[in-house]
Amino acid sequence: MSDLILFWHRRDLRVSDNTGLAAASAQSQKVVGVFCLDPNILERDDVAPVRVTYMIGCLQALQQRYAELGSQLLILHDNPIQAIPRLATALNAQAVFWNWDVEPYSQERDRAVMEALKEKGIQVLPENWDQILHSPDEIRTGSNQPYTVFTPFWRNWSSKPKAEPVVTLQGVTGLTTAEQEIAQQSGVIPLPTAQDLGFVWDRDLVIAPGEIAAQERLEEFTYKSITEYKEQRNFPAVNGTSQLSAALKFGAIGIRTVWVATIAALENSRSDETDTSIRAWQQELAWREFYQHAMYHFPELATGAYREAFKNFPYENNEELFQAWCEGKTGYPIVDAAMRQMNESGWMHNRCRMIVANFLTKDLLIDPRLGEKYFYQRLIDGDLSANNGGWQWSASSGMDPKPVRIFNPASQAQKFDPEGEYIREWVPELRSVDTEYLLSGNISEQERAALGYPLPVVDHKLQQRQFKAIYAQQKAQ
Numbered sequence: 099m100s101d102l103i104l105f106w107h108r109r110d111l112r113v114s115d116n117t118g119l120a121a122a123s124a125q126s127q128k129v130v131g132v133f134c135l136d137p138n139i140l141e142r143d144d145v146a147p148v149r150v151t152y153m154i155g156c157l158q159a160l161q162q163r164y165a166e167l168g169s170q171l172l173i174l175h176d177n178p179i180q181a182i183p184r185l186a187t188a189l190n191a192q193a194v195f196w197n198w199d200v201e202p203y204s205q206e207r208d209r210a211v212m213e214a215l216k217e218k219g220i221q222v223l224p225e226n227w228d229q230i231l232h233s234p235d236e237i238r239t240g241s242n243q244p245y246t247v248f249t250p251f252w253r254n255w256s257s258k259p260k261a262e263p264v265v266t267l268q269g270v271t272g273l274t275t276a277e278q279e280i281a282q283q284s285g286v287i288p289l290p291t292a293q294d295l296g297f298v299w300d301r302d303l304v305i306a307p308g309e310i311a312a313q314e315r316l317e318e319f320t321y322k323s324i325t326e327y328k329e330q331r332n333f334p335a336v337n338g339t340s341q342l343s344a345a346l347k348f349g350a351i352g353i354r355t356v357w358v359a360t361i362a363a364l365e366n367s368r369s370d371e372t373d374t375s376i377r378a379w380q381q382e383l384a385w386r387e388f389y390q391h392a393m394y395h396f397p398e399l400a401t402g403a404y405r406e407a408f409k410n411f412p413y414e415n416n417e418e419l420f421q422a423w424c425e426g427k428t429g430y431p432i433v434d435a436a437m438r439q440m441n442e443s444g445w446m447h448n449r450c451r452m453i454v455a456n457f458l459t460k461d462l463l464i465d466p467r468l469g470e471k472y473f474y475q476r477l478i479d480g481d482l483s484a485n486n487g488g489w490q491w492s493a494s495s496g497m498d499p500k501p502v503r504i505f506n507p508a509s510q511a512q513k514f515d516p517e518g519e520y521i522r523e524w525v526p527e528l529r530s531v532d533t534e535y536l537l538s539g540n541i542s543e544q545e546r547a548a549l550g551y552p553l554p555v556v557d558h559k560l561q562q563r564q565f566k567a568i569y570a571q572q573k574a575q
Contacts, residue, residue, distance in 0.1 A: 101126045102273075104186055106178075106196035106211075107133045107171070108204070108349075110228050111156040112309035113163045115263040115352030117228040118197040126192070129270045131164050131171035132185065133157055134178040138203070140295060144474040147297035148444030149344075152478050154292045155307025156350050161289060163309070169272030172286045178207060181285055183214040188284040189277055193221035197228035200394040201482050229346075230387050231260050231353055234394040244395035246404075246497045251388050252381060263354040304341050304445040304478060312345035313355070320359045325367075328378040334436070334447035335519035340379070341445070343479035346386070356383065389487030392497060399486055399496070402467075407572040408495035414463040422555050423458055424472055426525070429546070429554035430539055432511035433457050435524035442524075444478040448488075449514055455492035456505040461561040463568075466493035502569060504562055511537040527551050 103122045110116050111133075122129045139145070157171070164171040174181045186194050194215055199205065212222050227233045237255050238244060245251035273281060292299065305315055319340040323330070330338025345351045360383075363376050393399055403409045422428050426437035436450030446454075451473075458469045470489040474480040490496025494503055515521055518536040522529045527549045528536055535541050539554065546553055 100128070100190045100192060102128045102130060102189055102191045102277075103193045103195060104172075104182075104189070104191050105129055105131050106182060106194055107131055107160065108196065108199065109347065110197050110349035110352075111153070111160050112312075112350055112352065113160070113167070113267050114309060114313075115355045116197070116266050116349075117264055118195050118223055118226050119266040120264040121223055121226065122193070122195045123267050123270055127270055128272070129267060130169055130272050131160065132182070133160075133171060133173055134181050135173065135175040135290075135295070136178055136207075137175075138177065138207075144471050144480075145297070146444065146474065146476050146478065146480055147292065147299040148301075148303065148476070148478045149480050150295060150297040151292040151299040152303055152305075152307050152344055153348055154289070154295075155303070156309075156348050157289055159308025159310065159350075164272070167267050167270055169267070169270050170278070172281055173289045174285050175287055175290070176285055179210045179214065182211050183218060183220070185281065185284045185286070186215060186220050187218055188280050189273070191220060193223070195223035195226075197226055199229070200234065200390045202393075202397040202400055205397075229349060229353060230390055231255075231357060231383075232258060232387070234391045237391060244391060245388070246392070247499055248385065248388050248497070251391070252384050255384050255387065256380070260357050261354050263352055263358060299444070301443065303344075304443060305344055307350065309350050312342065312351035315340065315342055315345065316351060316356060316359055320363045324360070324363055324376055324379055325372045326375055328371075328375040331378070332449045332514050333520075334439075334450050335515055335517070335523070339448065343481070343484070344445075347479050347481040347484075353383070385487075386484055389483040392487065393483040399490065400482060403493075403495035404490060404497055405495050405501075407501075407569065408493065411465075411495070411572060412568060413459075413465040415465055415468065416462065419462045419555055420458075420464050420468060422552070423454070423462060423464070423469075427552050427555075428457070428462075429552045430457065430507045430558075431521045431525055431528060431536055432507050432515060435515075435521045438524045440473070440476050444476060446473075446477070447520075449510075450520075451488055452492050453505055453507065453510050455489055456503065457507060459493040460504045460565045461507075461556055461558055463561065463565060466490065466495060502566065504565070506558060508538045508558075511539075525551070 103126045105119050105122045161171040182194060215222050232255060323338055327338060330336045360376055360380050367373050426434035428434055433454050436446055436454045440446040455469055458464050459466050466489045470485055473485055491498050494501060518533045521536055528551060531541060543553060
C-alpha cells in the first residue's frame, strides 16, 4: 500500500481552512483531491443551472490551487458508492478522507462508501465536521436533547469557544505519471463545463466562484457593510448583506475563517451600534448552523412539516396561482419583484424570501414544499438545511415558538422598500407609478391594464381570514 491519501471534496471546495484536508496532510505528504459528480444529485429535477455553474467554477479554481501546490484534483462522474472505492483501490491508496455532512442522502451515501472502503482495508477519517463550528452532538439541552428552538440554542452555541482556522497542504506531492494513467483507466475525466452536464446559465453570478473570490467578499463585507448590517440587512434595495451564502453552501470559504473575521471586526469596533451589527451577523451564522443541526437530528424535516398542525394541512395548491407566483405575476409588487430577482439573477434577498414564502403559504394556500422546491430549482445558494429551515419558519410549520406569522405584502413593502427602489428595479413596468400606490398596491384596474401589470390574484384580507380558520380547525383536531 502506498502513502497516498485521497481527499474526497463535496461541500468544501477549497484548500485553506479545511479540517479534513488538514488531517490528511498531517498524516501524509502525498495528498490528492477527488470530486465526484454524483448522478443521484445532478439528475434530480430540482437542480439549478446557476448553482451548477457556480460549483463548476469553484472546481476549476480548486484544480488550479492543487496544481499550484504540486498535486491534483481528480474528477469522477459516477455513483460515488462505486467510484470512490474503485479509484482508491486502483491507486492503492492507504486512506480516503472526507468531511461529514448533515443531510440525509449524504449520510446514507457516506456510510455505504465507508463500508466499501473498510472491506478493502482502506483507512477512513473518523468523525470530522468542517462546515459547522460545533458538531450536532456538541450543542444539546440540559436534558441531553437536541434543541428545537433557536434562542436557547443560540445562548448555548454562542457561549462555547470556536476553533481557529486550520493550515492545510504544505509541501504535498501528487500522482506520478503512471498513477495518473491508472486514474484515467479508473474513471477519472477532465472537468466538464456546466453546459456539458446539461445546465445553461448565461448571466452573471452574484459572487465569483472559488476560495479567493469568497475570501475577498468576506474581507469587503467585514471591512464595510458589517458595521451597519443590523440596520441595512432588511432593505433589499441596499447592498447590506454579505451574499456569501453560495460560498458557504459549497464551502468555498471555511466557517472558522468567517467566524474569525467577525471577531476581528468586533475588536476593531468603535461603537455599541457597530458591535450590535456584528453580533447580528454572527447570529445569522448561528441560524444557519441551527438549521443544519436540526436536519441532522430530525431528517424527516426534509420531506415534511415539524409542527403537528401542518403535517396534513389542507393546502389548496391551485396550479394557476402557483404559476403566477413563480413568474412574478401575482399583482403584488413586492412579491413579484422578489420572484423576478430570483428568476433573473439566481439569488433573492433574505427579507424577500420571507415575504414570498409567507405569501405562497398564507395568501395562496399552497404547500410550502412546492415553493421550497422552486427555490431549489433557481437559487445559486440552494442548500437543503437553510432552504428548508427558512421555508418552515415562513410557513409556520417548523421549529418556531410563534405558531402563526402572517405578513401583509403592502406593509412589508412600505417598511422595507420605502422609496420603491427595489420594486422599480425588478418590475420595470411599474416605474412610473407614484410611490404611495406602488407600495400599497392600490393601483387601479385601468392603470394596471395600461402598464401591462396583472390584477392581484387574491385578496390578502380574505385569504388571511381563510388561512386562520383552516389553522384553527387543524389545531382542534
